[in-house]
Every structure is written in structure tokens, then in C-alpha cells.
Amino acid sequence: MIGYTQNVTTLKQVTIFCDGSSLGNGRASQRAAGVALLGYKGFWRAVGEYLGAATNQQAEIAAAAVGLESLRQPCKVNIFTDSRYVVETMNGRFRRKTNLPWWERLDRAANGHKVHWEWTRGHVGNLLQEAADNAARRIAAAGQVDESILRDAVDKVGTIETTDNTDL
Numbered sequence: 001m002i003g004y005t006q007n008v009t010t011l012k013q014v015t016i017f018c019d020g021s022s023l024g025n026g027r028a029s030q031r032a033a034g035v036a037l038l039g040y041k042g043f044w045r046a047v048g049e050y051l052g053a054a055t056n057q058q059a060e061i062a063a064a065a066v067g068l069e070s071l072r073q074p075c076k077v078n079i080f081t082d083s084r085y086v087v088e089t090m091n092g093r094f095r096r097k098t099n100l101p102w103w104e105r106l107d108r109a110a111n112g113h114k115v116h117w118e119w120t121r122g123h124v125g126n127l128l129q130e131a132a133d134n135a136a137r138r139i140a141a142a143g144q145v146d147e148s149i150l151r152d153a154v155d156k157v158g159t160i161e162t163t164d165n166t167d168l
Contacts, residue, residue, distance in 0.1 A: 011076040011114060015039040016067040017128040018081050020051075020059025021136035032059040033139035035132045036067025037153060044157045046132075046150035048139050060086050061102040063136065068109035076114045082122030082129055090117045131156045 018036040032054035037046050047070045051062055060083035068077065081087060088094040089103070090110070096103050120129055135153040139145055 011074060012040060014071065014075045014077045016064070016077055016079045017120075017126075017132045018060075018063035018067050018079065019122070019129065019132040019136045020056060020061070020063040020083070021133065021140045022054060022056040022059045023137070023140045030054070031140045031143055032056070032062075033136045033145075034059050034061075034063030034066050035136040035139065035150075035153065036063055036070070037128055037132050037157060038067055038070060039128075039157075044154050046135060046153040048135060048145045048150055050139055050142075050144050055099075057083070057085055058099055058102050059136070059140075061099060061106050063132070064090075065102075065106045065109040068106070068113060068115070071113065074112045074114075076116075078116045078118060080118050080120045080129065082120055082133075084119050087117045087119040090115070128157060 016036050016038050018034065020032065020034040022030055022032040024030045030053045032051040033048060034051060035046060035048040037044055047066050049062060049066045051059055060081060064079055064081060064086055089096060120126055122129055122133060131153040135149050138149045
């Protein structure tokens, strides 16, 4: 176990704020997207994925997966999402009854990382959560990932250091 402990202490500490959006949730004209803002030492980058027809829950799961999939090496990750569904499921408090392929994707993305899942209230002025939410809604509306939308999200955030229990 000593080797494991040493590896954990050398992992990069990354913060991810993610959000999914499904416009027209439950309707035939549904358009969904997931966005993650990744922070390391105060610097941020944004990644996103247009999902097409997906529910809001699926978009929330995908947003977390997109963030984790973009990491190039094992990391210690604090993921903040306004989806209690994602946090409670990944923390083992909710059972997986539906969206199984989406959960499998998230499990694969989380594999190899030390992940801490934390719920954050959405739509209350949290700069990072609001930037992820806005970008996800804009990508869903556009029907494609537009790099300018991701750049806008990063520009909105600027250079911010976070702590494990951030109130940004």
C-alpha cells in the first residue's frame, strides 16, 4: 500500500465543473449537450460534446464523462455538478435502473482517477457552474460544438484557484 499512497500524493489535482442541457427534454425535437470546465492550478479549459437526442439526465452523465475523458493521465479530481442524480449514483446511494450505457461510459472515464463527487446548487450565481451551464445550452441550441462557445466559457471564468469546497 505504500506505493499506492505515494502515487496518490503525486497525482495532479484537477477540478471539474460540468453541466448538461437538453432543450426540448422529452419531445421529438430534443437537442442535448454536455460541457465540462477543467481547472488545474487556476487555469481553465472547456470541453463539450453535442449529444443530439438525449434526456437531461443523460446529458448530465455525459458532461461528467466528457470532462474525465479529456484528462491525459490519472488525476485526483473533484467533480462539481448540479445533478444530484449523478452525484448520488456515483457515490453509490442511488441504484442504476436506467441509462445504463451512459453510466458505463462514465465508469470507463472515471477509471484510473481518484474522483470525489460533489453536488453544487445550480443557477445561483456560481461563476464556474453558470459558465458550464451556459455553454451546454448554447451547444445544444447550435446543434454542434463550436469552439467559440467553449472559449467564451473559459473567458468568463478567467484565472481562478479553487479549493475542495469552493463557493465560486
